[in-house]
Amino acid sequence: MATSKRARRGQRNGSHRSGGDDRPDDMAQGRAFWSGTISFGLVSIPVELFPATRSSTVHFRMLSPDGTPVRRRYYCPEHNQDVEADEIVRGYEIAKGEYVVLHDEELESLEPQKSRDIDLRLFVNVAEIPPTYFERAYYLAPAGNSNKAYRLLAEVMQQTGKAGIATFVMRDKEYLVAILAENHILRAEALRFYDELRTPEDVGLPPKPRVDRDRVAKFERIIRKHTADKLDPDEMLDEQSRRLMDIVEQKYEAQQDVVRPELPEEDEDDEPSTVNLLEVIRRSLQSGGSKSGGSLSSGRSGTKGRTPKSAPADKAAPGRATTKGRDARQGRGKPQAEHDEGPPGRSVAALGSKTKDELYERARSLDIAGRSGMSKDQLIEAIRRHG
């Protein structure tokens, strides 16, 4: 895979508070963000879960005119004052300005009894799962003091080409997952639920007319002519991010517009430290079940505090995530809380690459209802619909 200059330069482009589609990848802090047990018949396999994807979009932070990174504060317009996260509740709007208030404890009580259990009761051929269902991937690493059951399941999944299907609840959301193996490593592919996908009828696609055989043959010829036996790795890269990073590098080398803002004393917890997600997953794969042969030694020692320049240059992407000295989540399930301190991302001016922050701002100016609970994609959709 391609090596980029920016890998060496140590781009922190991990999925920190990923600009926000409410998925747990915003927790990609290099530590497992979920741990639980896979049940396979009566066999229990304790596992830790890590994101297998990271955001490639270059994340920009918003600075005040004096160069200080901005912070977000919750604000009550009625009281005309800032509000702490623990003074906030969630409301479901049933009519304009009328809400059903839900407390965290109530939502917790709705979680399934075995919320830490991924119970594999069905196995299917991986090839049978339509690609439209695949949403996001997570690696599973063995936890506990034996990795034998983990290796056994991975081996069988790999040999049979099957995936175990299950649902489980993680952070306020239920996931449908297909647990499969590649390179003897278990991976949970989060799948969309059935009702999250539209059918051609839902979309209103027209019925197929009679199609001339010659016309099909014409396209068959084109397909054959342009068939390749592999992908072009360069084609699969995010050029926009690369161009942005090139500009950043040039300016950094020229020491142009480089600022080191003065930060307030109590700002310690706002200082991100870098974590190499790839390294963390590597170590977890080896450390789980260490009593039966795994070892901690194969990973490089710490992941924190390494200078950007020491990043391995041999890997496809920098794999750095930004993490917080302290978990910024205050109270469960207040998605907006994370943006308080998280560096908002931003690439360019178009909707698709705006930060959630900016989209939210736009949504607010358009007075789009329900915007505070919307994911980035939903904000885009809502703004677009607004015209």
Add this chain to the structure above:
Amino acid sequence: MGARAIWKAELHLGEETVPVKLYSAAQDRNIHFKLLHEVDHVPIQQRRVNPLTDETVPYEATRRAYEVQRDLFVVLDEGELASAQPEPSRAITVTRFVDPSLINHQWYERPYYLGPDGHEEDYFALAEALATQGKEGVARWTMRGKGYVGALRAEGPYLMLIALRSADEIIPAAELEPPSGRALAKEELKLAEQLVEALSGEFRPEDFRDEYRHRVQELIEAKQEGKSLPARTYEPQPASDSLSASLKASLKKAGLKRAG
């Protein structure tokens, strides 16, 4: 009935072009909440502040900066940000056709239907040709100022475009070393395979429901009527100790009593 197209485009394949409309194939089913101030249930707003002065910073006054090292930023202006943006275009350019197996599941991000935008025959002929050839096209396009790579494929008689993650976003399994340990016992492998076999079936996505989401919906409705839902408790699972005993017992449970 019928979704609104989110984009009008032209598929470019070699010399041929096929006009299409793009529709989202995924729909959001999440329940969305507003954040309210607990004491008066007034929707919370957010304000952006300079932490040094505690003053509100208007959006227009903010600047974009990339953090090259901790607390060291390179500031980019609007022109620089815009210069990285791809040229706007209506083209979805198919650069090659490949065997679908070359596209790892990890890459799939977001599915779109393509619908015909006139020239229906070409549209359906292309879908049919993709199906008969068993290939997917690798396509590139620019939508709303963002560049995409996707897989063009036949979905029944229709065309579908699945946006793919960029290579930078994927941690490939090949770059990881699998957990190691003593070789697995043949008997255990065989039992595990039998158990998987016994539990194998068809993928029927309609059999799985987002139970949690439905329960949240129920709770909202119950509260609206002033009722409450019965509480549930969490029961932890004991860890299994003997692997082959567990597998055998599981097989029995699964209704198969093959000799180990």
